[in-house]
Amino acid sequence: xxxxxxxxxxxRSDTGFELQSxxxxxxxxxxxxxxxxxxxxxxxxGENQPAILMGxxxxxxxxxxxxxxIAVQKQVLENIRQALAFQGLGLSIE
Numbered sequence: 171x172x173x174x175x176x177x178x179x180x181x182r183s184d185t186g187f188e189l190q191s192x193x194x195x196x197x198x199x200x201x202x203x204x205x206x207x208x209x210x211x212x213x214x215x216g217e218n219q220p221a222i223l224m225g226x227x228x229x230x231x232x233x234x235x236x237x238x239x240i241a242v243q244k245q246v247l248e249n250i251r252q253a254l255a256f257q258g259l260g261l262s263i264e
Contacts, residue, residue, distance in 0.1 A: 173256045181253050187246075189253040197222070199250060205233045206246070213262060221260035224250075228263075 173181040180190025188200040197208040208228050215221040229243045238246065251261050 171252055173253060181256055183249065183253065185249075187249050187253075189250060199246060204236075206231075207233055208250075215260040215262060219260045220258065221262050222254055223262050223264050226263050 172184045174184075176182055176188060176190060180188060182188045186201060188198075190198050190200070192198055192207075194212075195210060197210050199206045199208060206229060208224055211223040213221045213223040229238055229246050231237055247263075254261050
């Protein structure tokens with residue numbers, strides 16, 4: 171998977187999704203016309219790696235209310251992990 175920068179706070183994958191920081195406490199994950207608004211906090215993992223902290227229910231629904239099944243949740247989570255890693259960030263689900 172390859173990424174390009176949208177701006178200093180967001181990336182686009184060559185597989186068709188985007189992850190962008192909207193403000194200090196919010197990220198948006200976008201696939202086409204579908205969006206998940208993620209409430210996040212900043213944190214640190216392991217060897218002082220900057221990280222994003224996200225709640226365990228963050229990927230249950232698209233913003234339009236449509237549920238994500240487990241397989242889609244796992245793929246979205248992996249997409250987010252890879253996008254954050256490209257940006258030099260880790261991810262923790264808390």
